[in-house]
Amino acid sequence: MIIYAIIGVILVVMELLYFRIADHFNIIDRPNERSSHTTIVRRGGGVIFLFAAWLWSAFFGFQYPWFLAGLTLVCLVSFIDDVRSLPDSLRLVAQFAAMLMLFADFGILIPEDWWLILIGLIIGVGIVNAYNFMDGINGITSGYSLSVLVPLILLNCTLAFIDMSYLIVVSIACVVFSFFNFRPKGKALCFAGDVGSIGIAFMVLLPLGKLMLKTCDFSYIILLAVYGVDTILTICHRLMLHEHLGQAHRKHAFQIMANELRIPHEVVSLSYVLLQLIVSLGLIYLSNRHWVYAVTAVVVLCAAYLIFMKKNYHLHSEYLQQLDK
Numbered sequence: 001m002i003i004y005a006i007i008g009v010i011l012v013v014m015e016l017l018y019f020r021i022a023d024h025f026n027i028i029d030r031p032n033e034r035s036s037h038t039t040i041v042r043r044g045g046g047v048i049f050l051f052a053a054w055l056w057s058a059f060f061g062f063q064y065p066w067f068l069a070g071l072t073l074v075c076l077v078s079f080i081d082d083v084r085s086l087p088d089s090l091r092l093v094a095q096f097a098a099m100l101m102l103f104a105d106f107g108i109l110i111p112e113d114w115w116l117i118l119i120g121l122i123i124g125v126g127i128v129n130a131y132n133f134m135d136g137i138n139g140i141t142s143g144y145s146l147s148v149l150v151p152l153i154l155l156n157c158t159l160a161f162i163d164m165s166y167l168i169v170v171s172i173a174c175v176v177f178s179f180f181n182f183r184p185k186g187k188a189l190c191f192a193g194d195v196g197s198i199g200i201a202f203m204v205l206l207p208l209g210k211l212m213l214k215t216c217d218f219s220y221i222i223l224l225a226v227y228g229v230d231t232i233l234t235i236c237h238r239l240m241l242h243e244h245l246g247q248a249h250r251k252h253a254f255q256i257m258a259n260e261l262r263i264p265h266e267v268v269s270l271s272y273v274l275l276q277l278i279v280s281l282g283l284i285y286l287s288n289r290h291w292v293y294a295v296t297a298v299v300v301l302c303a304a305y306l307i308f309m310k311k312n313y314h315l316h317s318e319y320l321q322q323l324d325k
Contacts, residue, residue, distance in 0.1 A: 004168060007169055008175075008176060010051075011048055011051060014048060015045060015048050015177070018047060018190075019045075019189070022044060022045075023042070027043050027044050027082065028040050028041065028042055041188055041190060042189065042191065043190070043191050044191075045192060046141065046199055047075065047195050049170070049173050049174075049196055050071060050075040052169055052203075053170075056170075063163060066101040066104040067105045067206055070097070070098035070099065073098050075195050078091070078194040078195040078198045079195040082195055092125070095128055096121055096125055098202065102124070102202070102205065103120065106209055106213060124205060127201060127228075130227055130231040131197050131227065134197075134230065134254070135197035136250075136252065136254065137185075137265040137269060138182060138185060139265060139269035140272060141196060142177045142192070142200075143182060143272070144226070144269070144276060145204060146171060146175070147273040147274075147276040148204050148223050148224065149167055149207075150277065150280075151281060152208065155284060159211065159214065161211045170204075173200075184265065217290055219293075219294040220283070220290075222279060222290075222293075223276075223283075227276075229302055229305055230254065233305050234252050234253070237251060251313075251316060253308055256308075256313065256315065260315035260319060261315070279301070283297070
């Protein structure tokens with residue numbers, strides 16, 4: 001326990017030191033008409049997740065060197081993108097390269113299974129970017145990550161698919177970041193930035209991937225169901241509207257809650273956290289038929305999303321019309 005306390009203190013100090021660097025080099029996020037915040041806030045505070053991975057490796061041994069190399073690569077490129085915009089192609093190359101490194105630590109880079117590897121790479125990079133898409137209001141990235149990590153910790157107690165210290169250290173990093181970010185609108189001391197949202201997504205994929213490979217049960221992807229449903233259905237909606245997917249927008253359900261419905265950021269974030277916990281704990285404790293439960297949960301989440309949008313999307317349309325005037 002003392003080691004974890006030391007790591008927590010080090011992470012707090014490192015975050016505060018980063019604030020001084022961000023202030024000095026003007027690494028900030030300025031609000032625009034697409035933003036869900038109205039004040040200038042430091043960007044890139046999520047670099048603390050990369051620090052946590054290195055600290056865990058330093059204290060508990062470099063158990064996953066390829067994972068650590070991939071995480072460092074994708075966080076470095078994402079941080080540069082936070083400071084100075086990079087081409088989408090460069091970011092995607094870095095993400096696919098990092099995912100290959102993660103797969104190397106999984107031990108699944110078998111040439112004969114190249115097509116499975118390709119599918120896995122596409123899904124993995126898709127999850128990482130979905131995490132990034134969903135990072136739009138205070139507390140949602142760190143809070144949602146904790147809602148994924150808690151079920152993984154519970155499952156690890158019986159299945160032992162990863163060193164428990166890894167899950168604990170990553171959880172500590174989420175708590176530390178939440179202290180600086182999970183605050184009422186306008187009071188966050190920093191945003192995660194791409195380095196944070198993409199970094200923590202990559203870190204969550206390590207234990208989730210090891211769990212699915214050990215159990216050969218891929219229904220555990222439901223641990224990311226709430227983010228997945230919101231992201232995929234929002235993309236489908238935007239395609240129906242003939243929008244460019246690379247263009248900034250505020251069409252996610254959580255954005256409409258925070259912006260058009262004026263629900264406090266912390267309430268919206270906690271709603272996503274609790275909903276994901278309910279879905280995940282249901283999978284763990286309520287059903288032995290995981291795939292039946294997973295499909296049912298996804299159908300219910302999709303229905304809830306569609307009902308919410310049918311009732312409230314007109315508010316966002318009215319907001320867009322005001323922008324055009």
